[in-house]
Amino acid sequence: MAKQKRKxxxxxxxxxxxxxxxxxxxxxxxxxxxxxxAGAPPQGGAPCGDPELSPxxxxxxxxxxxxxxxxxxxxxxxxxxxxxxxxxxARRSGAQLxxxxxxxxxxxxxxxxxxxxxxxxxxxxxYDRSKVPEEHFSTLLAYLEGLKGQARELTVQKGEALMRExxxxxxxxxxxxxxxxxxxxxxxxxxxS
Numbered sequence: 001m002a003k004q005k006r007k008x009x010x011x012x013x014x015x016x017x018x019x020x021x022x023x024x025x026x027x028x029x030x031x032x033x034x035x036x037x038a039g040a041p042p043q044g045g046a047p048c049g050d051p052e053l054s055p056x057x058x059x060x061x062x063x064x065x066x067x068x069x070x071x072x073x074x075x076x077x078x079x080x081x082x083x084x085x086x087x088x089x090a091r092r093s094g095a096q097l098x099x100x101x102x103x104x105x106x107x108x109x110x111x112x113x114x115x116x117x118x119x120x121x122x123x124x125x126x127y128d129r130s131k132v133p134e135e136h137f138s139t140l141l142a143y144l145e146g147l148k149g150q151a152r153e154l155t156v157q158k159g160e161a162l163m164r165e166x167x168x169x170x171x172x173x174x175x176x177x178x179x180x181x182x183x184x185x186x187x188x189x190x191x192x193s
Contacts, residue, residue, distance in 0.1 A: 095131055098122050106139045123155055127162070127184045137184065141191055152192060159189045 053061065092100075101118035104111060125131040126140055147155065166182045 094121055095125070098125075099132070099136055102136060102139055102143060105143055119151065123151065126188065127181050129180050129184075141187060144188060144191055147192070156189065156192050159185050159192070163189065 098118045098121040101112075101115055102122060122132070122140060122143070126137070126144075132140060144155070162185050163182070166185065
């Protein structure tokens with residue numbers, strides 16, 4: 001029992017000596033002078049009142065501080081740089097993208113590739129004069145000639161259904177089926193039938 005007490009007192013004396021030496025070591029300038037984050041312990045001190053950090057604990061603390069500094073730098077870039085980086089790249093509307101797709105098809109550019117979403121947009125809005133202007137409608141008719149498969153069948157079915165509705169509503173009435181729309185429906189049906 002006496003031996004254990006002696007060992008314990010020797011260990012505590014060694015710790016006390018290290019504590020006394022620690023203030024002398026703290027006077028040396030730190031290699032990295034960076035402010036500590038709000039929740040982190042000071043660099044010289046240890047968490048939870050332990051006076052000395054193990055090498056592993058020091059490494060973990062240094063990593064945390066490094067991450068905090070990195071985050072701070074990103075935030076500064078994000079606030080200032082994001083506005084300038086995103087402003088030139090304005091997003092174009094689906095209508096503009098679909099009409100560009102149609103024009104590139106008409107010019108047979110090397111960059112043209114089939115895009116189902118653009119074709120779907122064109123097929124659903126082709127009767128609306130405000131969305132597909134008259135100068136693009138003739139190009140759209142040429143594009144529809146090459147339409148195949150289910151897309152062609154569905155376009156014909158929708159066109160026939162719209163034509164029946166227009167006939168029931170009255171061909172000359174300015175109601176839901178204006179003359180321009182019925183003319184476009186007829187042209188599409190004549191082309192595909």
